[in-house]
Amino acid sequence: QGLCPERDFKVECGGFSNRPVYSLKHVPDTSLLVTSGPPDSSLQVWQVAAEDSDVIKSVSAISTENGTGQPWAKIAATSTRAPWVLHGSRLNNVQITEVESKKNVYVAASRSSEELSDVAFLDCNALLVCCAKGQLCLADTRQPQGPSEAAPVPA
DSSP: OOOOBTTTBOOOTTOSOSSOOSEEEEOTTSSEEEEEOTTSSOEEEEEEOOTTOOOEEEEEEEOOSOOTTSOOOEEEEEOSSSOEEEEESBGGGOEEEETTTOOEEEEOOOOOOOBEEEEEESSSSEEEEEETTSOEEEEETTSSSOOEEEEOOOO
């Protein structure tokens, strides 16, 4: 289903962000949105105003250790325990951040710097990470080791 212009939000003066938005995710059970895009892999947190207003306002930013020039972060959101965002641009920087406090909840311990194509929550503990070259990895937030390869890349 997703968000629809004019039903869920209204664009004023060309947009709500002064940065390109390559990915936009709604944090379930909240009025928060998380976006990512160039020039770096930081995340922007937005709040959709109450029903009597359709304004999207900037709430905060979640900075990452990656500097400018890194690929933009792939993101997924959940609110099973608290509003969390799963994000990363490379396999060695996949992490979960609590949206409101900006506290890191989980950091993947991978040595691979493979670029990511997508990330997803399977449930409140299991993560799925897909690398740009097709490698599929699973991670469990209860396990200290990094993501393990779920499917080998075809030769």
